[in-house]
Amino acid sequence: MTNSEKDALKRYLRTAREAVLWKTEGLSERDLRLPRTGTGTSLIGIVKHCLNVEAGYFGVTFGRTPPMSAELVPLAAYDEDPQVDWYATEEDSAAELIDLYRRVGAYVEATLDELPFDTVGRVPWWPPERAEIALSQLVAYVLADIARHAGQADILREQIDGAAGLSETHTNLPADADWPAYVEKLSAIAHGFPDDDAGDGWE
Numbered sequence: 001m002t003n004s005e006k007d008a009l010k011r012y013l014r015t016a017r018e019a020v021l022w023k024t025e026g027l028s029e030r031d032l033r034l035p036r037t038g039t040g041t042s043l044i045g046i047v048k049h050c051l052n053v054e055a056g057y058f059g060v061t062f063g064r065t066p067p068m069s070a071e072l073v074p075l076a077a078y079d080e081d082p083q084v085d086w087y088a089t090e091e092d093s094a095a096e097l098i099d100l101y102r103r104v105g106a107y108v109e110a111t112l113d114e115l116p117f118d119t120v121g122r123v124p125w126w127p128p129e130r131a132e133i134a135l136s137q138l139v140a141y142v143l144a145d146i147a148r149h150a151g152q153a154d155i156l157r158e159q160i161d162g163a164a165g166l167s168e169t170h171t172n173l174p175a176d177a178d179w180p181a182y183v184e185k186l187s188a189i190a191h192g193f194p195d196d197d198a199g200d201g202w203e
Contacts, residue, residue, distance in 0.1 A: 009139045010112050015167070016146040017105050020050055022168050023153040024098055027160065032094045033087075036156045043156050044094045045086040046149050048073075051101035052085045057142050058111045061121035062135070066107050071100055075125065112139065 024032055024043050032044040052073050059066040066072070073085045088094060117136040124131070133141070158164040165171030 006112070006117050006136075009136070009143065010109060013139060013143045013146065014105065014109065016143060016150045017050070017054070017101070019150040019167060020046060020146065020153050021098060021101060023150075023157040023163075024094070027157075029094050031160055035087075036159055040083070040087065041152060041156065042087060043153055043160075044088045044092075044097060046153050046156075047094075047101050048088060048092070048097050049085045050146055050149055051097070051104045053145060054101075054108050054142060055104045057123065057138055058108045061123050061133070061138065062111070062115060062119060063121070064111065066104070068100060068103055068107070 024047060027043065033042055035042050035045075055066045055068065055072050058064070059069070077084045088097060112135070115135055117134070117139075119135045120132055121135065121138065122131045123133060123138075154164065165173055
């Protein structure tokens with residue numbers, strides 16, 4: 001893998017991480033913590049999950065100990081509560097978790113700078129027969145995961161206060177759109193189809 005390819009993957013991972021963090025800006029502790037889906041997903045839960053994913057995969061997999069390891073969810077905790085990294089406890093602070101994710105991001109980028117992309121690591125929580133993985137493959141794997149959660153965060157934030165967009169500098173949305181009219185148009189199209197007991201969406 002060339003340096004330009006490595007830099008591109010690192011940049012995409014950073015962009016996904018920054019998108020998750022951006023979706024938390026300007027919200028209260030309560031708004032960040034409140035579950036917004038039937039499975040309990042919250043914005044700060046997404047942050048806590050993503051930071052533990054990144055620190056975990058780019059730490060112990062390659063025999064490295066992240067400097068913030070004492071602040072991460074220990075592996076043993078997942079045995080008692082499989083969702084332990086998906087919500088902020090009473091002892092957690094949303095601001096501290098957001099700061100922790102920023103520090104994890106800096107640690108991950110340093111790891112990617114220091115290790116060749118053909119470095120082979122071993123993911124201890126994967127089945128032994130497929131636990132070995134090259135750093136280049138792991139970056140792609142984690143990038144896909146963080147990007148997925150960035151999309152979830154985008155939808156949750158829009159549900160809270162209508163804020164939406166791809167990034168702070170480029171929303172990727174038409175500036176002069178009449179969103180109520182647009183939603184009415186799409187609803188009219190949808191209602192033109194039979195209801196097969198699958199539900200009518202959010203309308």
